[in-house]
Amino acid sequence: MEWRGEGLLLGLRRHGEGAAIIEVLTPDLGRHAGVVRGGAGRRLAPVLQPGAQLALVWRARLSEHIGTFTVELLRPRIAEALGDRVALQGLGAVCALLLRALPERAPEPGLYAATCALLDALGAPDWPEDYVRWEVDLLGTLGQGLDLGSCAITGATEGLTHVSPRTGRAVRGDAAGGWAERLLPLPGWIAAGGAAGPAGALEAGFALTGHFLGRALASLGGDAALPEARARLVAAALRARG
Amino acid sequence: MAEAPADIEALIAQFARLPGLGPRSARRLVLHLLRRRSAQMMPLAEALGRVAAAARDCRTCGNVSTAELCPICADPRRDGAEICVVETVADLWAMERSGAFRGRYHVLGGTLSAFEEVTPEALRIPDLVARARAGEVGEVILALNATLEGQTTAHVIAEALADTGVHVSTLARGVPVGGELDYLDEGTIGAALKARRGV
Numbered sequence: 495m496e497w498r499g500e501g502l503l504l505g506l507r508r509h510g511e512g513a514a515i516i517e518v519l520t521p522d523l524g525r526h527a528g529v530v531r532g533g534a535g536r537r538l539a540p541v542l543q544p545g546a547q548l549a550l551v552w553r554a555r556l557s558e559h560i561g562t563f564t565v566e567l568l569r570p571r572i573a574e575a576l577g578d579r580v581a582l583q584g585l586g587a588v589c590a591l592l593l594r595a596l597p598e599r600a601p602e603p604g605l606y607a608a609t610c611a612l613l614d615a616l617g618a619p620d621w622p623e624d625y626v627r628w629e630v631d632l633l634g635t636l637g638q639g640l641d642l643g644s645c646a647i648t649g650a651t652e653g654l655t656h657v658s659p660r661t662g663r664a665v666r667g668d669a670a671g672g673w674a675e676r677l678l679p680l681p682g683w684i685a686a687g688g689a690a691g692p693a694g695a696l697e698a699g700f701a702l703t704g705h706f707l708g709r710a711l712a713s714l715g716g717d718a719a720l721p722e723a724r725a726r727l728v729a730a731a732l733r734a735r736g
Numbered sequence: 737m738a739e740a741p742a743d744i745e746a747l748i749a750q751f752a753r754l755p756g757l758g759p760r761s762a763r764r765l766v767l768h769l770l771r772r773r774s775a776q777m778m779p780l781a782e783a784l785g786r787v788a789a790a791a792r793d794c795r796t797c798g799n800v801s802t803a804e805l806c807p808i809c810a811d812p813r814r815d816g817a818e819i820c821v822v823e824t825v826a827d828l829w830a831m832e833r834s835g836a837f838r839g840r841y842h843v844l845g846g847t848l849s850a851f852e853e854v855t856p857e858a859l860r861i862p863d864l865v866a867r868a869r870a871g872e873v874g875e876v877i878l879a880l881n882a883t884l885e886g887q888t889t890a891h892v893i894a895e896a897l898a899d900t901g902v903h904v905s906t907l908a909r910g911v912p913v914g915g916e917l918d919y920l921d922e923g924t925i926g927a928a929l930k931a932r933r934g935v
Contacts, residue, residue, distance in 0.1 A: 511755055540921040544884045573926035576887050576909065583891070586884055722848075722855060726888065 495561070496553045500568060501526065502609060503546045504589045508534045516542060516563060517593060518550065521606040525596040528552050528563040538565070544589045545571035545613050571613055580734050581616040583727040584625055588613065590721035591629075594711060595636055605635050620689045622696055622731035627684060629703035638662065638710040640702075642685050645669055656680050659705055678702050693735040700728045744770070796867070798843035798860055800825050808832075808840060815839045817874040819867065821893060823847050823881060831879060839877075842867065847885040848892060859889070861896055868900040878906040882927070 501518030504525065509515045514533025520526050528550075532538050541548075547569040554561030575581040588609065596602070612628045615621055633639055639662065644651045646663035647670075655667035656677035670677055681698045683690045690696040704720055712718035740748070744766060751762035769777040787802065794806035801807070808814055818839030822828045828841050844859045867873060876897060880886035894904045910928030911917070917925065 540923055543923065567922065570921065570923035570926070572882075572884060573923035573930070575884070576882060576927060577930055579891050582884065582887055586888055589884075723888075726892070730891070 495555065495557050495559075496551065497523070498549075498551050499523070501548055501550050502606070502613070503542060503544055503548055504593050505544060506533065506542050514538075514542060515560070516565075518548065518563075519592055519596070519602070519606055519609060520550070521603040522601050524600040524602045525592065525598050526552070527598065528554075528561045530563050530565055533565075541565065541567045541570075543570065543572035545575065545585045545616075547571070547610065571616065574616055578617050579730045580621065580727070583723065583730045584616060584621060585613065586723035587625070587721065587727040588628075590723035591632070591707070594721055595632065595707070595714070602635055605632065622727075622735075623683060623688070623690050623699070625727070625731075626696075626699040626703055629707060630684065633662075633703065633706050633710060636710045638706050638713070640664075640706065642680065654680055654682075654685070657702060662706055678705060690735075693732045696735055697728070697732055700731075704728075793843075797841045798825075798845060798863075799828055799841060813838075816872045818877060819864070819873055819875070820877045820879050821864065822879050823886065823889075827879065837877075842876075844880075844889070847880065847883075847889040849885050856892055856896075861893055864893065865896050865900060868897055868902045873902050875903040875905060878904065880906070882909050 499520055499522060501520040504517045504519055506514050506516045509529055512532050512535050514530050515527055516530055516533060517525060517527045530538065530542065533542055542565070546567060549566040549568050551564045552561050571585065575585045592609070608628055608631055612624055615624055618624070630640055630642075640657065641661075641663045642654065642657070644664065645654060645666040646658060646661065648666055650666050650669075653666045653668070654664040656665040656670050656674060657663065657680045658665060659676070659678050664680055665673075665677055667674070678701065679698045680702065681690060681695045683695060684699055684702070690699060704724070707720055708718045711720065739745075748759070748762045748766050751757055751765055752759045754762075757765065769780065790802040792801060792804075793799070794801040794809055795804050796809045797806060799806040799808060803810070815838050818837075819842050820831060820837055820839055821842045821844060822831060823844055823846060825843055828843055831837050831841070842860065842864050844861070844864075846854055846859055848854050848856060848859070864876070868876060876893075878890040878893060880890050890906055897904050908931060910924065910931050911920065920928075
């Protein structure tokens with residue numbers, strides 16, 4: 495068995511003395527693991543950093559084997575992130591979340607392209623907003639998509655201010671009535687694009703996607719707690735926003 | 737089928753578990769020691785026994801020691817105003833080999849990892865904050881790896897130390913001494929370019 499393609503490095507752990515097991519996100523095979531011989535060594539360690547875009551060749555005797563990767567660096571991203579606290583925590587959050595949430599070997603070409611675009615923009619002033627929108631897309635990939643286009647009660651497409659924590663559907667403020675305090679706030683910037691503005695509006699966006707991501711992780715049969723790396727990103731982004 | 741008496745096979749099995757050794761090299765090593773029982777095997781066994789009985793973590797910095805304080809913490813000539821934070825004892829030894837640092841150390845025992853679920857509580861960060869609050873410390877130098885985990889840990893430590901009043905710095909990143917640009921990876925070149933300074 496052999497395939498060639500490219501992938502984003504999500505994580506790595508040592509395997510024996512010199513090898514490493516890496517997990518990558520590929521467009522055609524989704525999250526995929528494999529052994530890299532010498533992956534923990536001096537030559538490959540700078541290459542095998544989270545977020546790196548790699549040219550990959552995977553070989554194994556049978557498709558269900560973990561197999562071995564040979565890797566070549568296409569685009570490093572760690573250097574761009576090291577000097578910027580939000581970018582660094584963002585890179586960690588993206589990788590940790592994908593490692594937790596994605597099933598192995600399920601093709602996700604759309605998610606791959608969206609993740610590459612998100613990481614290419616690391617360090618941009620509105621990057622936390624882009625990240626929240628990426629999480630909305632990720633929820634769709636996980637089968638927990640939000641319906642933020644129209645009101646679940648009236649069908650209206652304007653004045654959407656809340657989201658049902660149960661169904662993930664948007665609700666107009668005046669239609670929510672007495673239920674409003676049980677609903678999650680829907681910050682307008684998520685659908686409208688652009689910057690969130692004050693830290694409170696950004697925090698509401700993180701809270702919204704965080705609620706549904708927790709549910710999505712719980713539905714996978716594991717711990718509903720979001721990765722620590724995401725909490726660090728939220729803290730860093732809110733602090734940077736003042 | 738075992739080729740040697742059970743005790744010797746057990747010794748070979750113990751050696752084979754060490755880094756860099758496999759069953760064959762462990763067997764060669766044990767045979768070598770058996771041929772030099774008094775000259776090498778007994779002194780090795782005695783040294784192993786002594787260190788195994790006495791080895792412990794330094795109660796101040798976490799360095800490996802055979803006393804309550806490691807030689808660095810016990811040395812009055814070391815500058816207590818500077819603490820260099822390292823991930824492991826191997827990193828501490830690397831810093832000491834350079835001979836460039838005359839302060840004291842703090843060994844974290846790892847770094848935060850999103851992938852292996854290492855949390856700040858699992859590291860010795862609270863101990864570091866307590867040392868910084870004790871009064872003598874003026875600067876904490878974060879000598880952590882230039883990796884996602886290393887720098888994430890650096891940021892968490894910097895936040896933990898924020899209200900102690902100590903100056904927190906980190907090692908520079910860029911072209912190593914003797915390094916040729918042609919052989920450097922793109923990430924290192926990018927970091928060096930970002931950290932450029934006037935000549």
